[in-house]
Amino acid sequence: MSILQAIELSKQYNNVTALSGLNISVQKGEIFCLLGQNGAGKTTTINIFLGFLKASSGQALIKGVPVEVNGETTKKFTAYIPEVVQLYPNLTGIENLDFFSQMAGFRYSKEELGMLLEKTSLQKEAHHKKLAAYSKGMRQKVAIAIAIAKSADLILMDEPTSGLDPKATAEFTRICKELAAKGKTIMMATHDIFNAVNVGTRIGIMKEGRLVHTLDAKSVTADELQKIYLETI
Numbered sequence: 302m303s304i305l306q307a308i309e310l311s312k313q314y315n316n317v318t319a320l321s322g323l324n325i326s327v328q329k330g331e332i333f334c335l336l337g338q339n340g341a342g343k344t345t346t347i348n349i350f351l352g353f354l355k356a357s358s359g360q361a362l363i364k365g366v367p368v369e370v371n372g373e374t375t376k377k378f379t380a381y382i383p384e385v386v387q388l389y390p391n392l393t394g395i396e397n398l399d400f401f402s403q404m405a406g407f408r409y410s411k412e413e414l415g416m417l418l419e420k421t422s423l424q425k426e427a428h429h430k431k432l433a434a435y436s437k438g439m440r441q442k443v444a445i446a447i448a449i450a451k452s453a454d455l456i457l458m459d460e461p462t463s464g465l466d467p468k469a470t471a472e473f474t475r476i477c478k479e480l481a482a483k484g485k486t487i488m489m490a491t492h493d494i495f496n497a498v499n500v501g502t503r504i505g506i507m508k509e510g511r512l513v514h515t516l517d518a519k520s521v522t523a524d525e526l527q528k529i530y531l532e533t534i
């Protein structure tokens with residue numbers, strides 16, 4: 302069974318067509334990278350799966366459950382890492398993790414919360430610092446810890462590596478691969494071709510609200526992907 306599936310998904314914003322019969326199927330343990338020009342429909346796709354937006358037609362299914370009909374259920378399966386992680390700036394990393402875990406119905410001891418943050422390799426001395434003092438990469442680690450804490454099977458990410466330095470990107474890639482090896486499924490929208498080849502298992506290229514090309518990440522180099530991308534879009 303697909304963990305995430307879009308079937309003929311379409312979305313109109315007044316007279317703008319953002320998605321036009323999109324079909325995607327992502328299997329357990331995959332890291333599916335969505336590439337596409339600005340306006341191709343990547344964020345719209347993610348927002349429909351998160352239940353933030355309603356599709357105009359077609360189906361969005363998470364673990365076979367339609368998002369629109371059973372939003373409360375599909376939200377339990379899903380975590381979200383946005384481009385800019387917005388957590389509570391006046392709470393520490395550990396307090397944010399505790400708060401959002403409880404919101405998702407999970408209660409952890411202080412020790413367990415610390416272990417969850419350690420899994421993302423957030424430096425120990427940062428656990429008790431306020432989020433306001435965190436870098437983008439550090440905030441992302443808290444968001445990943447929240448995803449692990451809520452035991453989400455599917456993690457949706459929107460341009461997660463934009464603005465990360467190369468070391469933070471490499472660390473982020475390692476964490477994504479570890480999560481996928483443990484059976485989590487990731488779909489990320491990205492503009493970073495190099496990162497897509499590095500982190501992805503499959504790469505989809507979107508154009509004008511459709512998936513027009515799908516590639517096995519192992520079968521291409523970044524240069525080859527860039528060429529295919531430029532020829533496609």
Ligand SMILES: Nc1ncnc2c1ncn2[C@@H]1O[C@H](COP(=O)(O)OP(=O)(O)OP(=O)(O)O)[C@@H](O)[C@H]1O
Nearest residue numbers: 314317318319337338339340341342343344345346
């Ligand atoms: N709230 C909105 N109202 C009207 N049109 C919108 C709205 N949100 C997105 N669109 C339009 O829908 C289309 C798809 O936008 P979307 O943000 O999904 O693309 P994207 O691939 O994520 O782009 P980017 O790479 O710039 O983030 C674009 O034409 C965009 O202008």
